Amino acid sequence: MIESPPKIRKEDFDKALRKSIEPEVASLTNDANRQYLYWTDIKYKELPGDLSARELWACVKLSRMFAKTLEIGRYRFKLHVTDHMQQQCHEFDMNLGGYLGTQSFIPDADKNRYLVSSNMEEAIASSQMEGAATTRKIAKDMLRKSISPRTRSEQMIYNNYETIRFILEHRDEKFTKETLLHIHRLMTYKTLEDPNDEGRFRTDNNVVVEDGITHETIHTPPDCSEIEALVADVCKFFDEDNFNGVFIHPIIKGIIIHFLIAFIHPFVDGNGRTARAVFYWYMLRRGYWLTEYLSISRIIARSKRQYEKAYLYTECDANDLGYFIAYHLRAVGLAYDELRQYIQRKIDEKQQTSDFLKLGNINARQAQIIKWYNDTPNISFSVKEIQTRMNVSYPTAKGDLDGLVKSGYLESIAVNKVKHTYVRSEQFEKMVD
Incomplete structure (x- = not known):
């Protein structure tokens, strides 16, 4: 259960007006607002001298007093x-x-x-x-x-x-x-x-x-x-x-x-x-x-x-x-x-992918696909998954995969009468070495 803040009385605010101009108190108030601390965060804070948590809270509340009011319905x-x-x-x-x-x-x-x-x-x-x-x-x-x-x-x-x-x-x-x-x-x-x-x-x-x-x-x-x-x-x-x-x-x-x-x-x-x-x-x-x-x-x-x-x-x-x-x-x-x-990691990975482009006769997407197969030997992809990963059309994804089959990097295996999955060919490692 969240502890409710203490009620700040008029005399607390009067004292806060005087306290707030002290450099150390002003710094603590600014820090509380920078993090937008709640009462319980201030309650257990280590404070200097004779400054109490309640007094600091009064200073914080005073600094937040001139807030705008937003009305939504009756709230x-x-x-x-x-x-x-x-x-x-x-x-x-x-x-x-x-x-x-x-x-x-x-x-x-x-x-x-x-x-x-x-x-x-x-x-x-x-x-x-x-x-x-x-x-x-x-x-x-x-x-x-x-x-x-x-x-x-x-x-x-x-x-x-x-x-x-x-x-x-x-x-x-x-x-x-x-x-x-x-x-x-x-x-x-x-x-x-x-x-x-x-x-x-x-x-x-x-x-x-x-x-x-x-x-x-x-x-x-x-x-x-x-x-x-x-x-x-x-x-x-x-x-x-x-x-x-x-x-x-x-x-x-x-x-x-x-x-x-x-x-x-x-x-x-x-x-x-x-x-x-x-x-x-x-x-x-x-x-x-x-x-x-x-x-x-x-x-x-x-x-x-x-x-x-x-x-x-x-x-x-x-x-x-x-x-x-x-x-x-x-x-x-x-x-x-x-x-x-994340982007920096991907840029670094792309530098590695460029090495596969040197294999020749493949495009940048195919180089990325080869890298995925190289990094995870047992992986398999469908055309639909490459389409989603690359955010390209179905014909583009299929063309890339079929091109890699034709080049000898991949094999196409029939899952059923309609669907195929693509896996590494037997000569994959020799081709990318």
């Missing part, structure tokens, strides 16, 4: 954007989209392949957070080979992947209630106890959010009778640059949308996956095209407890959105760093 949320948040947003502006984003560190020739892989990682991680019990390898094999889902967990991942592909195709369309319902329908297809709940707002108040460990109720969503109006406000918030005359940086706004959908909890299940998908949509809609290549859910999945606490801290501290925003900005930053490291 009021506080928005305090710190200097550090603004700095992070500026860095993301420089790297995730816009003109400068077009000068990408992703090689143009590999963008499609990296995009497919990143979309798969996002679909897998987002679903695993919501209970999809399957390994990353099995899930990727299913998506790459276009194998029909066999379990509910696999269906969840497949749905998530299809939803991402839908968003990529419709990113520029207006966001409406019908859009949200369609995303939920795609996300939950064949995974709910009652199929009628797919793409439908909940009609009762039997849904609560529980702590994953203690099973205590940690959030009771708004009454189902409020959902239509609240969703209408979120759609308006999504599409208007200045909501009720207030400008909010697009990245922060996308994070707030993520929070609001989870807060409203408009569906019987699939709220988290849907909220993360809508955040993804909003980022793309606002020009942060590099978001296509980020797997933010993979970062969130690794710090799921902190993700949940960010929601709880917001609710326990008078709906202060700063906690959730600070957490989410860190997640986006880590996802960006991981993407850079």
Whole structure:
């Protein structure tokens, strides 16, 4: 259970006004806001001299007092954007989209392949957070080979992947209630106890959010009778640059949308996956095209407890959105760093692939295929899997594989009357040595 912050009395604020000008206290306050610390983080912090945790908390609350107010239905949320948040947003502006984003560190020739892989990682991680019990390898094999889902967990991942592909195709369309319902329908297809709940707002108040460990109720969503109006406000918030005359940086706004959908909890299940998908949509809609290549859910999945606490801290501290925003900005930053490291690894691998191009009479895709077979001798590929991995057409994938068969690198083995699989030929090792 999350401990609620202490009530700050008028005399506490009066004292905080005097304390805040002391350099050491001001530094501690700035540090607390840089990390957007909650009361319990400050409560157990080692503090100098006679400064108490309660006094520092009063100084922190004083610094956050002049926050903007965001009204969604009858709910009021506080928005305090710190200097550090603004700095992070500026860095993301420089790297995730816009003109400068077009000068990408992703090689143009590999963008499609990296995009497919990143979309798969996002679909897998987002679903695993919501209970999809399957390994990353099995899930990727299913998506790459276009194998029909066999379990509910696999269906969840497949749905998530299809939803991402839908968003990529419709990113520029207006966001409406019908859009949200369609995303939920795609996300939950064949995974709910009652199929009628797919793409439908909940009609009762039997849904609560529980702590994953203690099973205590940690959030009771708004009454189902409020959902239509609240969703209408979120759609308006999504599409208007200045909501009720207030400008909010697009990245922060996308994070707030993520929070609001989870807060409203408009569906019987699939709220988290849907909220993360809508955040993804909003980022793309606002020009942060590099978001296509980020797997933010993979970062969130690794710090799921902190993700949940960010929601709880917001609710326990008078709906202060700063906690959730600070957490989410860190997640986006880590996802960006991981993407850079991933691309660098792939560039290094591509240098190795260029060695296979020296074999002659093969194209760059075929050189990559030969490298896969060289690295994993027992591997086999179907045309469909190469099509998915390379993000090329079926005829192109088949032409590449058949070309390698003709050259003697591979053998084609009939699986049935229609399907073939491709394996290393007996002379493969001699040919690549």
